[in-house]
Amino acid sequence: MTAPADDLRRRAFRAIAAMEFGFGWRPWRAVLPGLRAWLLPLAWVAIAALLRRSIVGAESRLTDAEGLALVLLLLGGTALCVMSPVWSWASTEPVGRPPDCGPHLGHLLPIRRRDRDLAAGIARLRAMLVGCALGLAMLLGAWVLSRQGTVVRLSLRPLLAWALALGPAFAIGRVYQWASRELVHRFSARSAGQLLGVLCAVAYLCWWCLFLLVHGVWQATSAFGGACLALALCRAAFARGRAGATVLQWIESVRAISAPPRRPTETETALPAEAPSASAAPRPSRLSLEMGWALCPELGWPAWSRSAAVIFTVFAIVGLLTAVGWPVLVFALAALRGHMPASLTAQLAWGPYAVLALLPGAGVGFSVAVCGIDFASSRRRYARALLPIAPRALWRARLEAALIYSIGFCLLAEACDLLGQSVIALMTHYWPQLPPERHLVALAMPALSLMAWAQGPLMRVPLRLFQGTLETWGVLVIIAFLGMGPPVTDMVEAHRLAVLAAMAWALALLFVLLSRLTIAPNSWPVKPDGRLTPLAQVAAGLALIASFPTSGFVLATVLFAGMMLLPP
């Protein structure tokens, strides 16, 4: 009666293979994530290039063939990765058991957990390799075309970089899977979330160290990498640890608002009236902000997909306005002055580029806000019916959330922008002779992002912000290496940019921290009266000081350690 284990195992693997080749491909499945990941940033690259060429007449080293190849590479690779049913299966397969995953039919299927993980890993690897192989083939083809038959000289160095990037990415993915599966079950959700954060931070830092040491640009890039991932991880770790509590807190606040006013007792009426306590119930206008923070890490990708339309609309509108408006502004200024100085020409070139850098960050911010807004909207019927919140107050809260998050993440994106420039500057300083390699290196960045994305669970909850910044950076590097950004070759300039970048990071982090304080006024590190706790003050001060020695890594480490170690 009992089926042999080997037979069941074979059967399970055959079932997964049959699904992959039997269900057919669904191209439309690729559209949304493909757009989200690459198409829009690339569209802006193209628009920026066109603007530069048509308006300024600037030389661009991005040839038509290269541009086309790049688009095809990224679109094709992404599409190939996500079109496969087995990709969808691997993405939805509950590998490990993070606490937000919930019971899934996949857990009940008669296949061992490690076999299921293995099958999902193989599926991801296969899909990704096919995508990357195709992309590389297209790139090489385009390269040959663009050089009119010039033989491509591939050195071992970028290949080694690829290998270094690939291996640890998967290794870290496995570590994360193990951690999410084992730790969460052995510890409370909070401590497990923090442990996960530490584990991922250590693993990623090791990865970055190894990768970047080989490339000889350790200092600047590690600053960037360390900063952005530490920020993401500390946020993620706390999100995981705190989400449950925050949601409960929100529910309590709703309950507090919903509860009918208690009739005061005789004793109470005899007492002098006290000012209402700040901790009694949050103001209605803060509700959607709390929801945003509380629900963003919990909602996962569905929230992204729901808010994708909004994000893209914002991207499109802001981008269009800027792309058109910036040159108009510059020309208007030039007309007022009566001539077009050279600096203005440079400004003109920088406009779309800078906005381009801001857009993904703004999108990330907006989408985070949309999580709260979306939740509020989906609960609107209930909110209107049950909660004593005027619709106008609810809308105000939503707008407020959108504004705060957008500004906050714009700052973050700006910091990424500056750091990206510093990295580019340092790379171009240390490694000026890069004709064939630099294209590959440039492509390694989005590939890394894609690989990290391909890890699925790795990116699902904790590293979403990291993904956003990585994508931003990837686009920046592409732009810079393909010659669309202004070349920065001076070491002094690079150093200056690095300082600016670190300062921007500090500001951005502080802004996020402060916005967090305003959002959850009764939670650590804020006292009930709204002031910072002493430890939080020290942490913030240290962060600010640490930002000046040009190392965002130090800053982020301080913040990270501070947020991790300080008591809630």
Next chain:
Amino acid sequence: MDEDVLVVQDLTKRYPGVQALGGLSFSVPHGAFFGLFGRNGAGKTTTLDIVTGLLMRDSGHVTILGEQLRIEPEPQTKVRFAYVAGHLQLYVWMTCREHIEFVSRFYPTWDPAREQELLAMFRVPLDQRVGTLSTGQNTQLQLLMALAHRPQLLLIDEPGNLDAVVRQRLMETMIEAIAEEDTTVVMASHIINELDGVCDHLCIIDRGVALASGPVDSLVESVRRVHYRGARAMPLGATTEGGFALKRHGDDFRAVIIGYTPERADALAQQLGATDYEAERLGLQELFVALTEDRE
């Protein structure tokens, strides 16, 4: 074959701030239609999730189909049971047809003829994506996939949002499966009267502990509601051995005595100073309410 297919011993589970299970014990005999009853939040879903390996327990022992559960059941065990639950996530991007096809390949005992029967019985839109199904359709899809591989143990958690026709067919199918295939059914529900006359064993749980467990007949036989007339006072120690819950009802007292014997009823009458009493048998619904309502 006569051994218990599911044994739960001293099961505990704590969520942050909530003790979901506090030493729950019960056993499900082979071939039984077992009702796991409890009010909302009693711990039914937690219990079934632990039993099926979806959730880790804090302590306690679970034996499912002869396997002592460690973290999750082995594939050889998983292939012999099925779990239907409203909160279970499916592969939402697959169509129902694809989902059935995918799942069917995992089970050596999958019966295509049975699948067709069930398809005729349930309204499963085969070409619709799982993510777009209604709650009721989702449950029906799960039931189809659960029943088509003829499991030895079928666990169902609150089969919600099924229309009356489907619900009736489901009951008939399960009774048929018990009779013809020796299937054991465990159904968790908070609506006890819909299973009155269907389940032959039950366990009533509240706040993570079993209040009563065993064959329905003996349970109903062992519990009486006793009306005491002319009682003078409320006795101390209202929860004595065997347990009873006492309530004033006008000038009289009513007691639900678990483990009823005439001697116990007499003893309580003496304590109360009652002149007369009358013992009344309870239906499942009344038994459930009587056992759980006084634990507020």
